[in-house]
Amino acid sequence: MPAVWGAVAVTYELACPLARQDGLGARLVTSAVLLVVGTGLVLHVRRGLLRELRQVRRVAGAAQDVLLRPLPPRLDGLRVAAARLAADRGATVGGDLYEALGTEHGVRVVMGDVRGHGIAALGTVAAVLGSFREAVHDEAALDGVLRRLERAHARHLRERARAEHPAHGVEPEHPVAEEFVTLLLLEIGHDGRMRALNCGHPWPYVLREDATAPDGGRGRVAPLAGDGPLPPLGLFPLPAELPVLGCGRLLPGETLVLHTDGVEDARDARGRFFPLPAVLAEALGAGCGGRTGPVLPHAVLSTVLARLLRHAGGPPGDDAAVLVLRNDRRQAPRRQGAPVGRRAHRVT
Known part of the structure; x- marks a missing residue:
């Protein structure tokens, strides 16, 4: 579609006699044609962005439902x-x-x-929930489940600390x-x-x-x-x-x-x-x-x-x-x- 709108503008400039005239009426027509072409391009880009945004939201919603189903x-x-x-x-x-x-x-x-x-x-929510979903079936006692969650949380913190260490070139965002x-x-x-x-x-x-x-x-x-x-x-x-x-x-x-x-x-x-x-x-x-x-x-x-x-x-x-x-x-x-x-x- 952008190519089509561009072709319309170029064709008008090259083939239409009004585009080469200097009178007020010709200039008004030329401005109207360019305005229509520009509006068409803007609307096309807007529709594309909205379509992409809806797709991103569907993907994000599906990912969030998997995390907190x-x-x-x-x-x-x-x-x-x-x-x-x-x-x-x-x-x-x-x-x-x-x-x-x-x-x-x-x-x-x-x-x-x-x-x-x-x-x-x-990230922390994912670590705790992932461990809970496994531990509740494996552990006969509730205290065993809690200790599994503690280990999963500590492991998550260690991984984040390594990823956010200043040696990587940036200061940690979340202590x-x-x-x-x-x-x-x-x-x-x-x-x-x-x-x-x-x-x-x-x-x-x-x-x-x-x-x-x-x-x-x-x-x-x-x-x-x-x-x-x-x-x-x-x-x-x-x-x-x-x-x-x-x-x-x-x-x-x-x-x-x-x-x-x-x-x-x-x-x-x-x-x-x-x-x-x-x-x-x-x-x-x-x-x-x-x-x-x-x-x-x-x-x-x-x-x-x-x-x-x-x-x-x-x-x-x-x-x-x-x-x-x-x-x-x-x-x-x-x-x-x-x-x-x-x-x-x-x-x-």
Whole structure:
């Protein structure tokens, strides 16, 4: 097409008598012809650039989906929904990571947050997720999975340090000595029993439907509180003994909401933090499944993300991720007078 437009311009200049006249009318015609030719060239180049941009976006989206692949809607009797908001414009993956896999040991989940945000954190996300996807099937105990993740993260940092060493001629852009990952490892057994290892990550919330909830609500929102967490990966070496915590059971009909700190740390124009427990209570009350229907994970997720975007006035300044798991397995009788909130304890 550029050759065609150029041929039109050259043909006009050589063959058209008006191009060789000096009158005002001839000059106006010549200017109009050149304007049309120039506009055609610009439009052609613009269409080509847009076509290339769409192709690049498709390739980038496919690559990002391989890295942080969409979770299945159901996993070993659990209904699943997850989403993330990246701080970098145009990116769908940032420094937050999550994955849930069904194994012979139960459903194993990781939720993490790499120091920093956006595209620069993708290498660490890839290293941790790649190791997790292998380790959850190979390691019988949760502490073995965490040690595999620590080794993978340390190996990634060593490789980056060699690549960014000043001997290569440039100063390192990202000091790897300061890079760490907060991490929550969670295992939900076939009987609903939960075990966890927490490396400096926010604890999740449990949504429990309860007809005796106060203020006419449908249930309660309780933090899955545990003992003092371990240090983030990469900040300090893991201790010799890793305290795997027993976190009670996720009973049939109960919902677990995992998140990164970019959710609760999001601020509005007045500097107020995002009230995640209150939003979850709202989602549990009326916004998800109606007053009598079940609490649906995708509805909880939609409510949280909509309120988060409204609270922050747009995408938050840090990466944010939310993962919702609902136990849809066969109902089991609940003990009378069982407490709504359970505190985690160490598994011995």
